[in-house]
Amino acid sequence: MMIGNWLDIGPVTQIEPGTARTLPVLGCEEIAVFHTMRGEFFALRNQCPHKQGPLSQGIVHGDVVTCPLHNWNISLRSGKALGDDEGCVPTIPLKVDAGRLYLLRSAVVTRAEAA
Amino acid sequence: MNAPVNFERAGLPGNGRERLVVIGNGMAGCRAVEEILARDPLRFDVTIFGAEPRVNYNRIMLSPVLAGEKTFDEIVINTPEWYEDNGITLVSGDKVVSIDRETQSVIAASGRVEPYDRLLIATGSDPFIIPVPGKDLDGVVTFRDLDDVDRMLAAADRGGSAVVIGGGLLGLEAAHGLNLRGMKVTVIHLMPTLMERQLDEAAGYLLRSELERRGQTILTGANTKEILGEGGRVAGVRLEDGTEIACDIVVMAVGIRPATALAREAGLEVERGIMVDDHMVTSDPAVLAVGECVQHRGTCYGLVAPLWEMCRALADHATGAPTGYEGSVTSTKLKVSGIDLFSAGDFSGGEGCEDIVMRDAARGAYKRVIVKENRLIGAVLYGDTADGSWYFDLMKKGEDIAPIREALIFGQAFASGGALADPNAAVAALSDDAEICGCNGVSKGTVVKAIQGGACSLDTVRSTCKASASCGSCTGLVESLLALTLGGEVQSGPKTLCKCTSFTHDDVRRLILEKELKLIPQVMQELHWTTPDGCSSCRPALNYYLLCAWPGEYEDDQKSRFVNERMHANIQKDGTYSVVPRMWGGLTNPRELRAIADVVEKYDAPMVKVTGGQRLDIFGIRKEDLPAVWADLNAAGMISGHAYGKSLRTVKTCVGSEWCRFGTQDSTGLGVKIEHMTWGSWMPHKFKIAVSGCPRNCAEATIKDFGVICVDSGYELHVGGNGGIKVRATDFLCKVSTEEEAMDMCAAFTQLYREEAHYLERTAPWIERVGLQYVKDRLAEAGAVERYAARFRYSQQFMQDDPWARRAAGEDAKLHQHLAEVRPFPTAPKPQLENA
Incomplete structure (x- = not known):
């Protein structure tokens, strides 16, 4: 389901705290959505x-x-890689609203549409 | 109940004042009016509309009213006289239903039309109602106004049970009040940590323990599925996992939403809240907004302090001397008597942020401050909040804390002490009879004497005078004394478990048993972890230590396991997995081989390889396919080979006396028996066993963790071998004459290793560290072999449960399934060119 520029990827309860789940994107890079022990959510390229x-x-x-x-x-x-390592993986803007997770659509599908 | 208040003021037409209409008779609306009156009492004709039929009261004090600590009269802010004295028209109990910006007037439910020159929207927020079946049942209440409190008190008078949905500030205060009023209270919280917006996991754990001690039931990570009713009234709550909790009242306290409907319908710019600038002006210059209904610089506030600052900026602007509001740093205190809890600022961490953590297990205290670029940006205090306001002040002023950084965590008294800002100096200033170690009653003089007597490391101080040997909270003091007494000669202590703790692996293992610590957050709190939830080194170690210490009791924590142990397969460089089914003693049969061949074809596995541990490894399986692969292998009688675990891997065998012309004993049969005894056991590191049928040692038993070499007269047992990076041949442990004795010794040695080695320490470095003689001595103690073997077998009862079968049956399915799949809308096809 889609509302404006945000892609609804389902309820927050799908991801246990302290774990991550994956979101393959046809024609683009797979995304990992994290739920920290503190209850925050983040989305990054799964690489x-x-x-x-x-x-x-x-x-x-x-x-x-x-x-x-x-x-x-x-x-x-x-x-960003921490400590002595250097490198950075793209992050995808994520918001939580009324118990559901949303990713910024343009950040999810950049590659496919640019192609 | 309070009678509606309605003070009509005789109109004074033509007095030349601007008409200010305020929608909302709450804390924000009235405060704004107060601020304006203080600056210019004659500027406006003020009319205030309030939906509630009463005067303005202090909404944040509703919790003490519920708890019986205050009465309604005590929390009234503006009495009827205040409205009268200031010539304010209060229209209470008549809700404004629309705003007409064309004619600049508001229309109330009664039909009353009130024209304005300036409009102030202060509609506050509405409780968020989670859209579950049963939400409209009688007995489902929110916690927002006095009517809600009255409803809760009426329920409490009838007694029974209450369920509070939401473990945030408001929910916990409601739970506390109902608990004090004699109800049996269950708090249901979606997130793993109570008040997760204000607290980190460690403080949340302390809070939870205290609330449970007071008789509340706290369910975290719990998702409400349905509110159950009986004859239109609440009867209980059902959670997503099927749990049902009977109750007579449900308090919905999951959060608030800015009340923006009026503004939105009037065409004002609204996102989450009503958009305002730094002067609290909305997209219409004639309309102001303030309080919880607004969104300022992207933030909506749900606390009271920002409100005061907003009202100040609003009044400055409205009376012609604009100053501007720049957003607020907020702090929170939980209003539950006897629980000291303070949180302020940003404690979510991030780039360039450093945590300073201090835990005092004896007092149940936890302090964490977050520093970024020499500025304090956040603080979480539990148990000792005396310094909350000092930290908050440092935060708001953005003071450079570099000069007091070392002493910051100890609080204002310590950090402001001039010369005492150096912790060593503070310790030096202590008198000789000052107590250093509270657990063991050791004074400073005693510690210094021990150090002067030759104890020149933390460890030797601990063993000679017992200071810092128990709870460890005085470790910093002892280290300071070492530094002071010896100058630069302090020996760095043994390696700590990881950078999150000052304890060694041995200390942690010992204290887990002594203090009966049975959960990871509990270990972290009791042993003063310096990080909120550990790191990738200590989490798996603690998970193993607890699993080993409390077999059958401790529940394995999946999220503290390395990927291979969580997925029960070996991750490969491309992110796929390899799968190794168990082949007992390296034996197999046509049925198993067929099943493996079928799996390889069915899942298109690119490679199958014979492993060094005498079994077959299937490569290139995707995580989504693992449960199906396992189901197929299970169907042929095969279970997990644990080729992925810090656990018993394989028992390698040669063919032995059954076939080999040199074989002396049934090495294959013994290997299979040993594998049946040991499979599934989690260990500090991987553990390999081999049984060779004669000294030619075809099973390479002398480079295994436990090796058996059969001879004519019995079985030679060898330990501590390793064929990895650093090859180490085994040490000879002993010789026994029967298979049973060999099995018992194997179980006993394995258990000694399980109980005493450090996590990620193979048997080879362990034996080199403690010495072969130590291992022999431990096993030679009277009855030791029987005791260790019995403990091993007891633990195995809980371990020998095929994880593949559980996953194939659907357990932890989320670990294998994608969240969803995104198929972007196809872009317009490029025009195809026909080949010329």
Whole structure:
């Protein structure tokens, strides 16, 4: 369902706190949607800037996810690699409204429409 | 009940004043009028419309009214006399239904039309009602005005149970009030942490424990599915997971929404709230708005403090001396007697933010301040909120805290102490008989004497004088004393578990048992973790330590597990998984091989490989397909091989006496028995076993964690081998004469390793650290083998449950399924060119 520029991706309860779930986008990069232990939600491209590991499968602590492949720590807030590592993964603007999650449509489908 | 108040003032036409009409007789509307009157009492003719049939009262004090700590009269802000004395027309109990901006007038429900020169919208907010079946039943109330409180009090008089939906500030205050009034209260909260907008997980845990101690039932991560009714009245609540809670009243306190309907219908610019500029002017210059109904610089506020600042800016503007409002830093205190809780600013962390955390388990206190670029930007205090206002002040002023940073967390008294701002100096200033360690009653003099007597590390101080050896909250003080007494000669202590704690792996394991800690957040609180919810190093370690310490009791925490253990398969570099079914002792049969071949074809697995552990690895399976793959393998009798876990991997065997001309014992049979005994056990690290039928050692038992080499006279048992990065041959542990003894020793050794090694420490480095003799001594103690083996077998009762079968049956399906799939609208097809 779509309201204006925001893509409704369903209720917040679909994602357990401290975990992430994936959202494949036909013709574009898969998105990982995170729910932190503190109850915040974030959406990032599901690819570590290091070796493209699936960030959705990492351990979530604070507002950081640790990539399951080589333990890079990625800030869920900025998409930037933390510590000595350098790199950045694109983030997708997300909002929570009345218990549902919305992603900014243009950020979700950029590639396909540019192609 | 309060009678409607309606003070009509004789009109004074032609007095030349502007007509100011205020919609909303609440805290914001009245405060704005007060501020205007204070600046220019003769400027406006004021008319205030209020939907509630009473004078203005302090809405945030409704909680104490509910709790019986205050009466309504005590929370009235503006008495009837105030309206009269200031010549204000109050139209109460008559709701404004529309605004006509063309003719500049408002129309009330009674049909009354009131013209204005300036209009002030202060409609506040409405409680958010979650759209579940049963929300309109009799007995479902919100917590917004005095009528709601009256309804709750009436219910409390009848006794029984209440369900409060929403574990935020308002919900918890409602729950507290109803609890004090004698009702049995259950709080249902969607998020994992109570008051998650104000608290972090650690403080939320403390709050929850305290509320539970007071008799409330707290359900977090609970989603209300339906409110159940009986004859039109509330009878209970059903959660999404099927749980039903019987109750006589449901308080809906999940949040508020700016009340914007009037403004929206009048064509004013509205997003979440009514859009206002820094002078609280809406998109129509004649219309002002203030309070919870507005959106200022993208923010809607639901607290009282910003309201005062907005009203000041509004009045300055309305009386011709504009100053402007720049947004508010807000702070929260929970109004529940006996619970000290303070939160302010931004504590969500982020780029460049640093946490400073102090926990005092003995007092149940937790303090966390968040610093960014030498400015304090947030604070969460639980148990000791004395410094809340000081932190809030630092935050609002944006003061540079660099000079007091070291002492910041200790509070104002400490940080403002000039020379004492250096924690070492503060400790130096303590007298010799000042108590350092409260748990063990150790004074400063005693600690200094111990250090002078040769204890030159934290660990040796702990072992010689017991200071900091129990709860650890005085560790910082002891470290300061070490630094003061020895100058630069302090030996850095043993490696801590991770950077979140000052405790070592051994300390943590010991304290989990001593203090009977049974949950990860509990360990973090009791052991003074310096981060709110740990890191990717300590979470899996704590999960294992708790699992090992409390078999059958501790519930495995999936989100603290590495991906492979959470997905029960091995992640590969492309994000797909490899799947290794168990082949007992390396044996297989046509049925299993057929099932594997079928899986490979059905799921188009690009590769199958024979592993070093004598089984088959199927590569390239997508996470969505894993449960189906497992169902197929289960159907052929195969279960998880745990090739992915810090757990028992395989038991490698040679063919032994049944076929081999050199074989001395049934090594294959023993290997299969050992694998049946040990499979599924979680360990500090991966654990491999092998059984060779003769000293030729075809199963390579001397580079395994536990190796058996069969000889004519019995079984030689070897431990601590490793074939990985650093090859290590096993140490000889002992020789036994029967299979049973070999199995018992295997179970006992495994359990000793499980209970004492550090997380992610293989048996090889563990034995090098503690010494082979130590392992031998522990197992040689009277009855030790039986005790350890019994503990291992007890724990195995809970471990030997095939995780693949559970997943194939639908458990944790969310881990395998995508949230959804996005198929963007196809773009217009490019014109096809025909080939020439």
